[in-house]
Amino acid sequence: MMRRAALIGLAFGAGAVHLAAVGVLLAMHQRWIIVEALTLGQAALLLLAGGAGAMTRGPVMGALAGAAAGVPVVALLAAMSLVPLNSIFIALSHDLFNMLTLGVGLAAGVAILIGGGAIAGLVGVLLSNSSQMVRRAIFPGAISVVVAGVFQELIQLMLQQYEGPVGDFRDFIYTWEGLSLQGAIAIFVLAALLSEVFGFIWRMRAERTASHDHRRERMVRAGIALLILVLLPMLGGSYVGQVLMLVGLYILMGMGLNLEVGLAGLLDLGFVAFFAVGAYSTALLTAGSAHALMHLPYWAAMPVSVLLAVAVGVLFGLPVLGVRGDYLAVATMGLGEIVRVIVQSDFAAPLLGGAQGILEIPKPSIGNFVLGNPVSLFYLTLVASAVAAFVAWRLENSRLGRAWEALRDDEDVAQALGINLVRAKLLAYGLGAAFAGLAGSIFATMLTSVYPSSFQLLISINVLALIIVGGMGSLPGVVLGSIVLIGLPELLREFGEYRYLFYGAVLIVMMRLRPEGLWPSDVRQRELHAEDETLALDAGTDAVPAQPR
Amino acid sequence: MALLEVADIHVFYDKIEALKGISLAVEEREIVTLVGGNGAGKSTTLRAISGLLHPRQGSIRFAGRSLAGLGAHEIAAGGVVHIPEGRRIFGRLTVNENLELGAFTRRDRRDVATDKEQMLVLFPRLRERLKQLAGTLSGGEQQMLAAARALMARPRVLLMDEPSMGLAPMLVEQVFETIGRINQQGVTILLVEQNAPMALGIANRGYVLESGRIVLDGPGRDLLDDERVRRAYLG
Numbered sequence A: 001m002m003r004r005a006a007l008i009g010l011a012f013g014a015g016a017v018h019l020a021a022v023g024v025l026l027a028m029h030q031r032w033i034i035v036e037a038l039t040l041g042q043a044a045l046l047l048l049a050g051g052a053g054a055m056t057r058g059p060v061m062g063a064l065a066g067a068a069a070g071v072p073v074v075a076l077l078a079a080m081s082l083v084p085l086n087s088i089f090i091a092l093s094h095d096l097f098n099m100l101t102l103g104v105g106l107a108a109g110v111a112i113l114i115g116g117g118a119i120a121g122l123v124g125v126l127l128s129n130s131s132q133m134v135r136r137a138i139f140p141g142a143i144s145v146v147v148a149g150v151f152q153e154l155i156q157l158m159l160q161q162y163e164g165p166v167g168d169f170r171d172f173i174y175t176w177e178g179l180s181l182q183g184a185i186a187i188f189v190l191a192a193l194l195s196e197v198f199g200f201i202w203r204m205r206a207e208r209t210a211s212h213d214h215r216r217e218r219m220v221r222a223g224i225a226l227l228i229l230v231l232l233p234m235l236g237g238s239y240v241g242q243v244l245m246l247v248g249l250y251i252l253m254g255m256g257l258n259l260e261v262g263l264a265g266l267l268d269l270g271f272v273a274f275f276a277v278g279a280y281s282t283a284l285l286t287a288g289s290a291h292a293l294m295h296l297p298y299w300a301a302m303p304v305s306v307l308l309a310v311a312v313g314v315l316f317g318l319p320v321l322g323v324r325g326d327y328l329a330v331a332t333m334g335l336g337e338i339v340r341v342i343v344q345s346d347f348a349a350p351l352l353g354g355a356q357g358i359l360e361i362p363k364p365s366i367g368n369f370v371l372g373n374p375v376s377l378f379y380l381t382l383v384a385s386a387v388a389a390f391v392a393w394r395l396e397n398s399r400l401g402r403a404w405e406a407l408r409d410d411e412d413v414a415q416a417l418g419i420n421l422v423r424a425k426l427l428a429y430g431l432g433a434a435f436a437g438l439a440g441s442i443f444a445t446m447l448t449s450v451y452p453s454s455f456q457l458l459i460s461i462n463v464l465a466l467i468i469v470g471g472m473g474s475l476p477g478v479v480l481g482s483i484v485l486i487g488l489p490e491l492l493r494e495f496g497e498y499r500y501l502f503y504g505a506v507l508i509v510m511m512r513l514r515p516e517g518l519w520p521s522d523v524r525q526r527e528l529h530a531e532d533e534t535l536a537l538d539a540g541t542d543a544v545p546a547q548p549r
Numbered sequence B: 001m002a003l004l005e006v007a008d009i010h011v012f013y014d015k016i017e018a019l020k021g022i023s024l025a026v027e028e029r030e031i032v033t034l035v036g037g038n039g040a041g042k043s044t045t046l047r048a049i050s051g052l053l054h055p056r057q058g059s060i061r062f063a064g065r066s067l068a069g070l071g072a073h074e075i076a077a078g079g080v081v082h083i084p085e086g087r088r089i090f091g092r093l094t095v096n097e098n099l100e101l102g103a104f105t106r107r108d109r110r111d112v113a114t115d116k117e118q119m120l121v122l123f124p125r126l127r128e129r130l131k132q133l134a135g136t137l138s139g140g141e142q143q144m145l146a147a148a149r150a151l152m153a154r155p156r157v158l159l160m161d162e163p164s165m166g167l168a169p170m171l172v173e174q175v176f177e178t179i180g181r182i183n184q185q186g187v188t189i190l191l192v193e194q195n196a197p198m199a200l201g202i203a204n205r206g207y208v209l210e211s212g213r214i215v216l217d218g219p220g221r222d223l224l225d226d227e228r229v230r231r232a233y234l235g
């Protein structure tokens, strides 16, 4: 037991050392959560120690794990004060040393790290064993404080225009530097109270309506999320609008890839190709530059672009029809790259503009109103996403959706039951591509120009990562995944270079703690949690239990 | 003329000739079994009939029509339904969804509903687990589900590949009993088995396969008594 707790602590501590060595810790330290009280970097350290504690049992073990988490950091400090490490690891600077020791020197710093780790570990284990009631208060409270602190600039900007009670509230919780201590306490208490009250109402309602209706509960939650999405850019202005628009484009692509990967089980790393086709089609059909083939209005070019993406999707599917599993990932990746290389190439340059791209793509307009700014384009994206979500939802529950699920699980049997494999697969690629084509089309008009460099493999990987994090096969999961993996990094620009560190960390943590994703589809959830329930049932039924295939 | 006629088919995996001229016939309402050791080519024969593989030479006719050039899904829609080796249910779908997929090619939704009800009478165990993920069923239950799913297609011929594989002896008997009952409802059955005694016991006729060739054939009882079969497969 003790060994385990110590090992867990050491592992988390090693994580902290890693964050320090790559420099992200110090970067996070530059941002206050609560002014003059707590930085994001310090919060990350506390979270690591607390997380180590939460993975153990009992207060003693929790404190031990937390203290153990401090040990690697202490070792790092010792090494730093003995050897000039920063000639190799430039991140291991004097500033970092000061941050980790809180500027009080090595000896006192060690005591603070170990002691603070122990306390954080203790809190972690107590929280993980605490009652629903306590958790319902603490977690929303803490999260709200972090959000209010980290995004203070943005929120202050949003609240800037208000006088009266809203203005008073703003001045109460924020100084011009950020969240004040009194503000943090106020927000914590407010969020905790709200969460308790809503939790209480929720349970009351659940008890009254005899059959606890999960579906409805989810609809309500999704509705609230949608409402926030609709209102946020209006309040937040053009920067927020731009970020949300990007999130929206990824949601569109996520829904498309979800059809391919989540439903039909066709791993696709060349998805960006369809996005590129949508963007370039729109460019060629509308642009004012010499490359344009036509000068259609945007609303005519958009459906054509989608159709072209579908056609390319089907073409794309043809060569990989017989390819399965890991090979499919490689083959599709190659196909995606081919599209980018063609677009970039000199021989296609007369048509597609080569590396210089195509410029002067007009903004769409409704009557005399031009959708010129990010916010109005965001609403276009939102409407497109809503339509696409409806289509995706209908597809999922259609005959075709069932056929996809069948071929995902077993191609041979699916065929033996009369499912046309070729048609089902090509439809998956084609329909998946339609969503990406739509996203590409909007992307082109958003930037008013398209360049080959916008269509990197990385986009395919981002889209795949976001549906994994959100929850394979789940529509709300796509939304959440986009917000977490696209929106958050975009808002935290200063950590831009650590973006993929963040991705990796999120993916690993998700796979360990919540492999079904943030908001899993019903089936995935059942699948991953069914074993516990049915093992017991199975034990008595026959001598040979089912082998996982 | 037999319902299913296989004439001198040769099937290759790349350069390996797995079937070296197989001919067999299955009459309407018969149970015919293919027995033989591991790697003899039993599964390959079924895969060729259901269209998952295409013979390089020879012909397969079903109800008088050649199956050459048809895709597996078309052959299935035509009434030849294959239950491949292993417990190949759709593990991530529910039992109910598995059954519904069995009727994928059918348009008569009302009849499908009554057929499903019939399956649940035939396999009461499945009724209890209708909403459960099929992957969580026990081995015997998965085998039942695979059979029930295939029957939902209202097949004329059922190709069954080692339905008793990996099951406890008590369940094996249950499986064979079920096969008999399915046959009594008018479904023609081509059964592949390693469990030769049981299979030959239930079958009208049998074929013995060895390295891609048929070495013996005849009524099930006769093969069961045949000295060579006894020595080779029955120990």
Ligand SMILES: Nc1ncnc2c1ncn2[C@@H]1O[C@H](COP(=O)(O)OP(=O)(O)O)[C@@H](O)[C@H]1O
Pocket (backbone or CB within 6 Å): B013, B016, B018, B036, B037, B038, B039, B040, B041, B042, B043, B044, B045
């Ligand atoms: N996918 C495959 N690729 C290559 N060879 C195969 C494949 N499947 C089967 N074979 C070969 O074909 C022969 C017949 O196999 P199979 O029909 O599965 O035998 P059985 O079902 O009678 O055990 C064997 O020699 C086997 O090794």
Ligand SMILES: [Mg+2]
Pocket (backbone or CB within 6 Å): B042, B043, B044, B085
């Ligand atoms: Mg076999």
